[in-house]
Amino acid sequence: MAKVMAINAGSSSLKFKLYEMPEEKVICSGIAERIGHDDAIFTLKYQGDKKTEILPIKDHAQAVKLTLDALVKEKIIINFDEIKATGHRVVQGGSYFSHSEVFNKDTEDKIESLIPLAPLHNAANLVGFRAFKTILPDVPAVAVFDTAFHQTMEPQDYIYPVPYEYVEKYGVRRYGAHGTSHLYLSNESFKYLKDVKHPKVISCHIGSGASISAIKDGKCVATTMGLTPLGGIMMGTRTGDIDPSVMKYCCECEHKTVEEMYQIFNKKSGLLGVSGISNDSRDIMAAIENGNKRAELAYQLFVRRIADFIGQYYVRLGGADLIIFSAGIGENSPETRQMVIDEIKEALHVEINDELNKQLKGKEGLISTSKSAIKVAVIPTDEEIMIARDAYNMLLK
Ligand code: ADP
Numbered sequence: 001m002a003k004v005m006a007i008n009a010g011s012s013s014l015k016f017k018l019y020e021m022p023e024e025k026v027i028c029s030g031i032a033e034r035i036g037h038d039d040a041i042f043t044l045k046y047q048g049d050k051k052t053e054i055l056p057i058k059d060h061a062q063a064v065k066l067t068l069d070a071l072v073k074e075k076i077i078i079n080f081d082e083i084k085a086t087g088h089r090v091v092q093g094g095s096y097f098s099h100s101e102v103f104n105k106d107t108e109d110k111i112e113s114l115i116p117l118a119p120l121h122n123a124a125n126l127v128g129f130r131a132f133k134t135i136l137p138d139v140p141a142v143a144v145f146d147t148a149f150h151q152t153m154e155p156q157d158y159i160y161p162v163p164y165e166y167v168e169k170y171g172v173r174r175y176g177a178h179g180t181s182h183l184y185l186s187n188e189s190f191k192y193l194k195d196v197k198h199p200k201v202i203s204c205h206i207g208s209g210a211s212i213s214a215i216k217d218g219k220c221v222a223t224t225m226g227l228t229p230l231g232g233i234m235m236g237t238r239t240g241d242i243d244p245s246v247m248k249y250c251c252e253c254e255h256k257t258v259e260e261m262y263q264i265f266n267k268k269s270g271l272l273g274v275s276g277i278s279n280d281s282r283d284i285m286a287a288i289e290n291g292n293k294r295a296e297l298a299y300q301l302f303v304r305r306i307a308d309f310i311g312q313y314y315v316r317l318g319g320a321d322l323i324i325f326s327a328g329i330g331e332n333s334p335e336t337r338q339m340v341i342d343e344i345k346e347a348l349h350v351e352i353n354d355e356l357n358k359q360l361k362g363k364e365g366l367i368s369t370s371k372s373a374i375k376v377a378v379i380p381t382d383e384e385i386m387i388a389r390d391a392y393n394m395l396l397k
Contacts, residue, residue, distance in 0.1 A: 002084040002396050003027065003077065006387035009088065009128020011120050012036055014063045017384045018076070018083075021392040024385060028076050032063035044070050060131040068135065086141045087391030088129045089180070089383070091121035091229075093145030094171060100148065100390040103129060103141040111143060117171060118228065140395045144387045149179030149186075152219040157316075160227075174231070176223035178205045181381040182213040185324050188379050190218075192366065193321055200317040202310055205381060206336065207327030208236040208279060212306065214313035222316050224309055230266055233305040236279035239269040240305060274298035281329050281336065303336065307343035314348060320374045323350070326381040334358045337367065341376065349373035 001020055008015040017029040028046040040057035043050065057063050071077045088103070094114045101107045108126065115122045129141060150158075158174040159167060166172040185203040193199040201215040210233050214222040224232025224240075234240040242265075251261050264273075272279040275298035277287050287295035314320050324330075325337050334357045341352050351372040360367060360378045368376040 002392065003082050004388045004391045004396070005083055005086045006384040006391070007086055007088050007128055007132065008384075008387075009060060009124050009131075011124040014060055014067070014128055014131075016067060017388070018071070019385070019388040019392075021388060021396070024388070028071070028074075029384075030067060030070070032057055032066065035060060035063050042066055042070070044074065046074055046076060060127045061134055064128075064131040064135050080136060083136060083139055085391040085395040086132050086136070086139055087144050087387035088125060088132075088141060089146065089387060090125045090143045091146045091177065092118035092175065093143075093147045093151075094175065095151070095173075097143070097145045097148050098151035100142050100144045100394060102394055103133075103143055107143055117175070142387075142391045142394050144180055144390050146177045146179050147175040149183040150174075150176035150213070150220045150223050153222060157222045172227060174223070174226045175228075176211065176213070176220070177225040177229045178209070178211045178213075179220070179223075180383045180386045181205050181326065182211075182215065182220060182223070184381055184383065184386050185326055185379055186213075186215045186218050186220075188364075189215075189322050189324060189377070192375055192377055196321050199322065200320045201322045201324065202313045202317070202320050203324040203326065204306060204310070204330055204340075205327045206306065206325065206330035209238070210235045210306075210327070210329070212309045212313065214316050216317055222313060230262075233309055234302050235270045236281075237267050237270045237272045239265045239273075271298050271302055274301060281333055285333075285335060299339070303339040303343060306340050310340070310344055311347065320348070322375045322377060325376070325378050331363075331378060331380050332361050334360065337376075337378070350376060352376050 004019050004021045006017045012035045014032045018027040020027055028044060030044040032040060032042050034040040035057050038056040039054050041052060041054055043052045057066060068080050090111055092114045094117060096110045111122055111126055160172060162172060182203050182205060186201060189201045198217050203215060204212050209229055211223060211225045212233060213220050230238050232240050247261055251258060271284055275284055275295045277283055277295055284295045284299050288299060329336050337357055341350055344350055351369045352367045353369050357367045362380060364379050366375060366377050
């Protein structure tokens with residue numbers, strides 16, 4: 001038995017989950033938010049209890065120290081030595097990493113060199129790793145990449161039709177994201193496909209950020225997110241794929257720079273932008289109930305884009321055996337699942353059971369009927385367990 005920590009560091013946050021491995025038992029979890037502020041928030045969840053504290057946290061190193069001290073104070077660990085390995089989420093692995101990698105100088109250098117491709121994320125992921133290294137210098141660590149699972153795509157699926165030297169000189173291509181989640185879902189899908197020789201799966205990770213992957217024999221063949229997570233389907237606050245000339249035209253009309261418009265496409269578009277209400281599907285649904293037409297339009301757009309990609313991936317895979325719904329919306333919103341299925345059912349002969357669909361909120365199970373040409377399942381995703389597994393398997397086993 002060994003305690004392993006899965007870590008997801010953002011620019012101003014540090015999320016963690018502590019596991020007992022290989023049992024995969026969650027011991028506790030927590031998050032430091034608003035790092036860099038005098039009123040930062042530290043939350044620890046342990047044995048059904050949630051403790052929140054507001055205090056100054058000046059940087060990630062302090063957040064790590066605070067986290068480890070809290071574990072000792074709550075008697076979750078006796079001392080820091082009990083933590084035997086850490087796993088760190090890294091958003092952009094470029095073309096370097098097709099699976100997780102042990103942290104060493106070379107790994108660190110490569111992640112650093114990819115910062116221009118994911119400025120906020122990779123820099124923050126490295127800050128998180130380095131903060132742990134400072135406080136736990138002898139504890140080994142792995143990097144687990146959001147892009148790794150998508151490295152099996154063929155050039156036809158990842159090259160953009162821009163001048164080819166941009167691919168060579170700047171690494172412009174589709175890398176995808178949410179790969180750790182899609183890999184988890186792919187692994188979980190096999191139990192529904194025991195009788196299928198070469199399983200074809202379309203996994204829909206529909207949360208605030210959202211992406212869809214086409215998976216054949218457990219390998220990713222296509223995914224919706226692109227050079228960055230801005231691409232693909234419409235999301236809570238992101239546009240997803242749009243005609244690139246929209247960028248130029250909106251900059252001219254609004255007298256904004258490319259950087260300013262890029263922020264708007266990332267943070268003020270999607271469900272939020274179209275509805276003018278919220279990025280949260282629950283708020284949109286409530287507004288639709290109240291007869292708000294813009295909210296209705298926003299959700300119709302959202303669902304249409306999901307359905308369009310399912311259709312595209314059905315063709316790309318040469319059929320499909322299973323469609324998976326996952327993440328915040330996919331797991332918890334039967335209405336959204338129903339709306340997506342309504343859009344694809346005529347062409348793909350998919351049928352779901354109303355009752356089963358309504359019952360499943362945050363729980364796993366099949367929602368398709370026995371007559372459906374494609375199985376449909378709800379599978380709650382778990383990126384943290386994938387990080388803990390890699391840390392355990394690569395460093396301690
Ligand atoms: P991310 O990890 O990208 O921040 P999540 O996967 O946690 O996002 O999804 C968050 C979104 O899930 C929320 O914005 C909300 O739209 C949706 N969501 C969460 N719970 C529910 C629910 N019970 N019913 C409908 N939608 C939900």
